[in-house]
Structure formats: structure tokens, C-alpha cells
Amino acid sequence: ASFVETRQPEHGFSPRGDGTDHPRSWRGQTPTTAYLTALAIAPVQPKWAWGVLKNYLAIQRPDGWIDWRPGLAGQKQGLLSLPLLARLAWGLYQYTNDSAALRDVYPKLGLFFERWFASELDADQDGFPEWQSELQTGYPFFPTFAQGLPWGQNADIRAVETPDLLAYLLSEAVSLREIAYCIGDPAGEQHLTERITTLKAALDTLWNGERYTYRDRDTHATPVGRTLLENGRGDDEHFLAEQLDPPNRLIVQINGGVDTPKIGLYIDGVTSSGQKVREVADSTHFVWSTGRGTYTTKHAFQQVDRVHVEGLSRVFTVSVRTLDLTWFDINALLPLWSVEIAPERAARLVADLQAQFLRPNGVTMISTHDPRFDPQAAQGSAGVHPYWLTLIGEGLIETGHVDLATDLLQRLINAQVTVLTRDKRFYEFYHPDEPRGLGEPGSVKGIIPVHLLMRVLGVRIQSKKQVWTGGAYHWGKAVSVTQYGVTVTRSADGTHIEFASGNVVDLPPTAEWQQVLDEA
Numbered sequence: 261a262s263f264v265e266t267r268q269p270e271h272g273f274s275p276r277g278d279g280t281d282h283p284r285s286w287r288g289q290t291p292t293t294a295y296l297t298a299l300a301i302a303p304v305q306p307k308w309a310w311g312v313l314k315n316y317l318a319i320q321r322p323d324g325w326i327d328w329r330p331g332l333a334g335q336k337q338g339l340l341s342l343p344l345l346a347r348l349a350w351g352l353y354q355y356t357n358d359s360a361a362l363r364d365v366y367p368k369l370g371l372f373f374e375r376w377f378a379s380e381l382d383a384d385q386d387g388f389p390e391w392q393s394e395l396q397t398g399y400p401f402f403p404t405f406a407q408g409l410p411w412g413q414n415a416d417i418r419a420v421e422t423p424d425l426l427a428y429l430l431s432e433a434v435s436l437r438e439i440a441y442c443i444g445d446p447a448g449e450q451h452l453t454e455r456i457t458t459l460k461a462a463l464d465t466l467w468n469g470e471r472y473t474y475r476d477r478d479t480h481a482t483p484v485g486r487t488l489l490e491n492g493r494g495d496d497e498h499f500l501a502e503q504l505d506p507p508n509r510l511i512v513q514i515n516g517g518v519d520t521p522k523i524g525l526y527i528d529g530v531t532s533s534g535q536k537v538r539e540v541a542d543s544t545h546f547v548w549s550t551g552r553g554t555y556t557t558k559h560a561f562q563q564v565d566r567v568h569v570e571g572l573s574r575v576f577t578v579s580v581r582t583l584d585l586t587w588f589d590i591n592a593l594l595p596l597w598s599v600e601i602a603p604e605r606a607a608r609l610v611a612d613l614q615a616q617f618l619r620p621n622g623v624t625m626i627s628t629h630d631p632r633f634d635p636q637a638a639q640g641s642a643g644v645h646p647y648w649l650t651l652i653g654e655g656l657i658e659t660g661h662v663d664l665a666t667d668l669l670q671r672l673i674n675a676q677v678t679v680l681t682r683d684k685r686f687y688e689f690y691h692p693d694e695p696r697g698l699g700e701p702g703s704v705k706g707i708i709p710v711h712l713l714m715r716v717l718g719v720r721i722q723s724k725k726q727v728w729t730g731g732a733y734h735w736g737k738a739v740s741v742t743q744y745g746v747t748v749t750r751s752a753d754g755t756h757i758e759f760a761s762g763n764v765v766d767l768p769p770t771a772e773w774q775q776v777l778d779e780a
Contacts, residue, residue: 261311262289262332263297266702279333285700288331289315291342292398292647297704298348299711302355303721303743309352310361316345317368324368324375328396339396343376343428345369350435351711353442357722363443366436370448373432383418384477388462391417391425397591399625399648401641403632404474404587408549411632411640413485415511415583416556421480423463423472424591427598430459434599460600467605471612472592474585479532479560481506485584488564491515494576497568507532507562508582514546514553514569516576523571525555530563556583588627589641590617590648596655606659613652614664619692621675622649622668635692643689643698644672650709657715666716666734669709676708717741718773719748724760725778730771746778 264271265285274281294312302309319330326345329337346369353362381389394400394407394417404420406412433455440448465480466472473482483506492498494516512525525541539559546553567580595601596609616627622644626633634640649672656665678695680686686706687697697706714720717735720728721743729748738751745760755767763780 261308262315263293263312263704265290265293265704266700268702274333279331280335282331282333282335285703286331288329288335288337290329290398291316291344291348293705295344295348296647296650296707296709296711299351299355300707300709302352302711303714306352306356306358309356310358313345313348313352313365316341317365320368320372323378324371324373326372326375337395339393340375340381341372342396342398343373343425343432345372346432346435346439350438353439354720354728355722357726359443362439366439366443366445369439370436373429373436376429387458388421389425389429390419390421390477393417397424399645401625401637402589402591403626403630403641404585404589406641407547407554408552410552411634413511413581413584413587414513414547414554414556415509419477419509419556419558419583420585421466421475421477422591423466423474424594426459426463426466427594430456430463430595430598430600433459456600463595463598463601471588471608472595474587474591476509476560476583476585479507481508482585483508483583484586485582487579487581489567489578489580491577491579493574494569494572494578495574497566498578498580499566500564500580502564504562504564504582507560509560510557510564510567511581511583512555512557512567512569513579513581514572514576515551515579517551517573520548520553521571521576523569526566526568526570527557527561527564528566529559529561530565532560532562534562587630587632588612588616589630590623590625590652593617593652593655596659597651598655599658603659606655610656610659610661610664618668619644620671621690621692621695622672623652624692635694637689637698642692644675644692645689646672646706646709650712653709653712654715662716662718662732663734665712669712669716670735673708673713676706714741717750718755719750721746721748727757727759727776728773729755729757729776730767731773733769 298309298312316326320326326341327336328339328341349365376389394405404413405415405417407414433452437449437452475482488500488502489498523543527539531537541555546555593609617623624642626641632640634642637643653665653668675690675695679697685702687701688699688703688705718731719741724744733750740749747758749756754769757765759778761780763778765776
């Protein structure tokens with residue numbers, strides 16, 4: 261079994277009979293939605309939850325590759341999956357205590373993790389892989405990239421090393437090490453410890469003294485962008501004679517026309533290594549959307565002499581800008597979720613979260629100080645997405661900020677309850693300031709993040725005789741959770757546990773997170 265992202269009257273029937281003509285929300289399980297749904301399902305239907313994970317492993321190639329979006333009708337995205345599956349497996353084990361399932365998936369998850377370090381995913385061979393498409397991130401609307409969108413920079417993400425990918429890989433390595441310890445694989449533990457050390461060192465190189473940043477894949481610089489040519493005539497040669505310090509890539513944009521033109525792009529200049537070069541590209545190297553094409557250069561230039569596009573008429577214009585990697589989005593906060601970062605850096609991320617990302621309904625996707633911030637996410641990037649809010653909330657819990665994680669979740673739930681009461685449905689994501697749903701209606705992406713809710717409440721009922729509970733409680737009002745005939749009530753006065761057998765256990769408000777067994 262798998263999930264679909266929406267349930268609408270017009271969905272489900274396949275005229276072809278095989279599901280290959282299903283709409284976007286029925287074309288397979290994305291890893292971001294799988295993380296939300298499987299961890300929510302786990303306390304209720306453990307087999308279904310493990311099945312979501314095993315659907316990925318069922319289509320794994322011998323070299324470890326797992327597709328980003330497997331579908332039950334054989335659909336595939338053609339991209340390597342987000343490195344999130346080991347973290348998902350470790351989370352499922354926390355709810356289900358199914359050591360057999362954990363042991364079964366461990367070797368395949370390890371192979372998938374190592375696949376991320378293959379040479380074709382690491383163009384400069386520095387042990388720091390790159391995304392191969394902005395779609396892989398699960399959110400192709402970050403302004404730094406945002407291919408085909410007028411408010412995006414349209415940069416090629418393959419030319420950039422990013423903190424979010426390192427955060428995911430570091431989280432995977434930590435989760436796999438925990439699994440290795442749990443199932444008794446000391447050699448695997450040692451290997452993963454080495455991986456963690458390497459990944460932490462790589463993540464350190466992205467710290468600029470204030471926050472984690474993007475950097476150029478080859479120069480390892482974080483350049484500020486500037487405009488070299490604005491709406492130049494398409495049929496002209498443009499002699500720029502510009503010096504770039506530090507050396508930087510160019511983003512060439514062609515505007516105009518209706519059909520995709522057949523062109524040849526020629527850029528003359530000097531590379532970062534001091535070599536004269538002519539970079540050549542044609543129409544197939546551009547990313548085209550309506551009336552616009554963009555291209556990110558393969559070279560970083562320290563000098564740009566000439567830019568010429570053959571094959572354009574006067575109805576087209578050419579603009580040239582340098583790559584800007586200083587824009588601030590939620591990816592710079594994701595190391596908070598990866599567990600293995602220094603406390604002082606975690607504190608700085610929390611401060612940035614509160615100052616630039618926190619809104620009445622949760623956490624936004626980009627800094628609210630960014631000119632591309634649009635609360636409705638119509639002409640810019642914004643919105644509150646339960647998946648990313650879950651990651652940030654988990655990061656706050658891991659770094660000892662349960663109070664802030666609670667506040668973050670309560671903001672989202674308050675908005676969701678208002679929307680659900682009024683509209684009778686959830687939405688794909690939510691307006692950051694108003695109780696309004698955005699995106700696709702009836703989407704499972706917009707559900708209350710049950711996994712984060714259980715972590716914030718400090719309750720995990722694994723069976724009728726086994727409970728994990730305790731830790732700081734910041735919800736305010738008393739909350740009761742019932743599962744497997746066991747009821748756990750948490751409040752400022754302490755924790756009250758009633759087992760199905762009738763046995764009762766009470767813990768004081770200061771009780772640490774702990775396992776409680778029914779001794780009756």
C-alpha cells in the first residue's frame with residue numbers, strides 16, 4: 261500500500277487502466293510527504309508505515325540508487341531520492357519497536373546512503389555532493405534557484421554546494437549509526453562515525469561566522485551578485501570588459517519571443533585559474549519557460565570580455581548577472597535538525613529563526629527580510645509547510661528548545677484548526693500570517709504533523725505494556741494520549757499513566773524522558 265497526496269472526486273479513475281495517467285498528486289510517494297505520513301501512521305498501523313519505506317527499497321537498483329518518487333503504477337521521477345530514508349526508518353522503529361523490520365532495511369539503507377557519494381554526484385570530487393535538480397530538495401521555489409520563475413535567480417543548483425544536503429546526509433549517517441548499534445554491527449558503527457566526522461568538517465566550511473551559506477561548487481566562494489548587462493539587444497555583441505573579484509559564474513537570461521529560438525551562446529573571458537576561455541552553449545543548455553531562457557556558466561570568470569548570442573532577432577533581449585549565493589532561506593537553518601552541530605552555532609540558528617523566519621502561523625521558507633518574500637507565495641517564496649516546520653521543530657527539540665518547538669507547532673495547529681473548521685479540509689501549505697490555506701486543497705501535505713506533536717508532548721506508546729514519556733512539558737493545558745488501551749496524561753503537575761491492565765504509574769513534573777513498563 262501507499263498514500264496519495266489528495267482525495268478529490270475527480271481523482272482515482274484511470275482511463276488507461278494502469279494509473280500512468282493519474283494527476284500529479286497520485287503519481288507516487290514523495291519522500292517529504294512520506295516522512296510526514298509514515299511517522300503519523302506508525303502508532304496506528306505499523307505495517308502500513310513500514311510499507312511506505314519498503315516501497316522505496318523495492319525499486320532500489322543494485323548500486324543503491326532509489327528513485328525520488330516511486331509510484332504503484334511503475335512511475336519514477338528519474339532523480340535520486342532525498343537522503344531521508346534512514347532517519348525515517350529510525351523514527352518508525354521508535355514507534356513500533358520492530359527490530360526485525362529494522363534489521364531487514366538496514367543494509368539497503370546503507371547502500372542508498374553510500375550512493376550519494378558516487379562520483380557523478382560530486383563534480384569537484386571533494387567528498388561534498390551536489391543536488392542534481394532543485395526538485396530533489398522537495399521545494400523547487402527557493403529564490404536562489406527557482407528555475408523558470410520570474411522572481412527566481414534561475415541558478416543551476418548543480419553548480420552550488422548547499423547546507424541542506426549536508427544536513428540531510430549528516431542526519432542519515434547519525435540515524436544509520438544508531439541502527440548499527442541497535443542491531444549489533446560494530447564495523448558499520450565505525451564506518452559511519454568516520455562519515456559523520458567528514459560530513460561535520462564539510463558543514464563547518466559553510467559557516468561564515470554568522471550562519472551557514474551556499475557556496476560555489478568549484479571556487480568554494482559565497483559571492484554577491486551584480487548585474488553586468490540589462491536587457492541588451494539580442495542581435496548585438498556585448499563587450500563587457502568586467503573584472504570579477506572573487507571570480508564568479510554568470511547567469512545569462514534571454515527574454516522575448518514565443519517559440520524557443522535556436523541559438524549559440526559565446527562568452528569570452530578569463531577563468532578563475534587565469535586561463536583565457538571561450539564558453540559555448542546552445543539552446544539545449546538553457547532552461548526555458550514562457551518567453552524566457554536561462555543558462556548558468558560552467559566556468560567561474562575573473563574577467564568577462566564579450567557575450568554574444570547568435571540566432572536572436574531584435575525582439576529578444578539579453579541580460580547577464582553574476583551568481584548571488586548570499587540569499588537567506590530555511591536551508592541555512594536545517595543543520596539545526598542534523599543533530600551534530602556545536603551548541604553556539606545552534607544558538608545562532610535559533611536566534612535567526614526567531615528574528616527572520618518566525619511568523620504568527622509558523623516558520624516561513626525564506627527570510628522575511630528578503631525582497632522576494634511573499635506571504636501568499638504567488639510572486640515570491642513563502643508559506644508555512646508542515647514538513648519543513650517538522651524538521652525545524654525536531655531540530656529545536658534536539659538542541660534543548662522544547663519550549664520553542666511547542667510554540668512553533670501551536671502556531672501552525674491554531675491556523676490549521678481555523679482553516680479546517682471553516683473550509684472542512686486541510687491545504688498543501690498555509691499563509692504565514694492569516695488563517696488561510698494555500699496550494700492544493702485536501703492535501704495530506706497539510707495535515708497536522710502528528711510525529712512532531714508526539715515529540716513535543718513527550719509521549720510514545722509502543723504497546724499495551726510499554727510507554728516512553730517524560731521530559732520538559734510546555735503545552736500549557738493537560739493533554740491525554742490513548743493508544744493500545746493505554747492512556748498517558750501530561751500536564752504541568754506531572755505525568756499520569758493508566759495501563760490497559762489497570763496498573764497506574766505517576767511521574768513528577770521533573771521526570772526525565774524514560775521508558776515505563778507495566779509491571780502488573
